[in-house]
Amino acid sequence: MTARARAPVVQLRQLRRLTLDDLAGARLPAAFFAEDSVTVARTLIGCVLVHRDRAGVVVETEAYLGPADLASHARFGPTARTSVMFGPGGVSYVYLCYGVHQMFNIVTGGEGEGQAVLIRAIAPYLGLPDDSAVGRGPGKVTQALALDRRHDRRDLARGDLFVAAPVAAPRIARGPRIGVAYAGAWADRPLRFWWRDHPAVSRTPPRRR
DNA sequence: GCGGGGATTAACT
DNA sequence: GTTAATCCCCGCG
Numbered sequence: 207m208t209a210r211a212r213a214p215v216v217q218l219r220q221l222r223r224l225t226l227d228d229l230a231g232a233r234l235p236a237a238f239f240a241e242d243s244v245t246v247a248r249t250l251i252g253c254v255l256v257h258r259d260r261a262g263v264v265v266e267t268e269a270y271l272g273p274a275d276l277a278s279h280a281r282f283g284p285t286a287r288t289s290v291m292f293g294p295g296g297v298s299y300v301y302l303c304y305g306v307h308q309m310f311n312i313v314t315g316g317e318g319e320g321q322a323v324l325i326r327a328i329a330p331y332l333g334l335p336d337d338s339a340v341g342r343g344p345g346k347v348t349q350a351l352a353l354d355r356r357h358d359r360r361d362l363a364r365g366d367l368f369v370a371a372p373v374a375a376p377r378i379a380r381g382p383r384i385g386v387a388y389a390g391a392w393a394d395r396p397l398r399f400w401w402r403d404h405p406a407v408s409r410t411p412p413r414r415r
Numbered sequence: 416g417c418g419g420g421g422a423t424t425a426a427c428t
Numbered sequence: 429g430t431t432a433a434t435c436c437c438c439g440c441g
Contacts, residue, residue, distance in 0.1 A: 268422070270422080277422070278422085279422080279437090282437095282438065282439085285437080285438070286437085286438095287436090287437060287438090288437095301422090301436095301437090302434095302435065302436070302437090303421065303422065303423060303435095304420095304421060304423050304424080304433075304434070304435080305421090305433070305434030305435030305436070306423070306424075306433065306434060306435080307423050307424070309422060309423085311422085324422055326422085343423070343424070344422070344423070345423050345424065346423095346424085383422070384422070384423095385421085385422050385423070386422060388420085388421080389422095
């Protein structure tokens with residue numbers, strides 16, 4: 207094993223450093239989330255997810271396309287849990303996975319479309335330990351930002367849970383979504399996006415040569 | 416109601 | 429690589 211030494215390190219000074227007040231002033235409007243989930247998933251990388259006095263830079267996302275997407279909770283149509291996905295974009299969807307972990311999603315697109323984006327990893331930005339592990343993985347994102355199902359169905363255009371404009375313009379990679387093997391051909395579609403070489407990304411596939 | 420299973424994680428062998 | 433933890437959603441009867 208030779209070239210394993212090159213540990214990718216993202217320099218903090220690559221990021222614009224903003225205060226909580228700055229972030230509040232840079233809040234993304236509802237229109238940002240009215241785009242399709244693939245566009246939102248890609249453009250969210252480098253944006254800042256803020257909850258109260260904690261914030262992380264989004265480094266990994268997944269797009270879920272709607273009822274036809276067999277990996278999506280929307281595949282059963284609107285239910286008591288998922289009806290929020292069929293509302294307008296810009297609203298949170300938080301659910302419990304494996305009885306243990308909370309998953310934070312943002313509904314995208316328009317009324318009735320059933321699209322959403324899962325936030326799979328964040329890098330510490332404000333109010334968090336300077337350790338890439340704290341937001342590495344979807345269950346860790348909610349843990350780091352103290353989010354749970356009480357934060358389901360929040361309007362991100364108002365209140366203390368929101369997304370702020372990008373603080374970086376990283377190189378972005380894409381590949382198949384994680385943990386959706388049950389979804390047949392949908393499992394292979396490249397609907398996962400991540401900040402290339404960022405240490406907070408939950409899993410890094412072998413680099414092509 | 417019942418039963419199967421999950422957009423995960425950490426701690427095993 | 430394998431497995432337990434642990435809850436509740438969803439389809440079906």
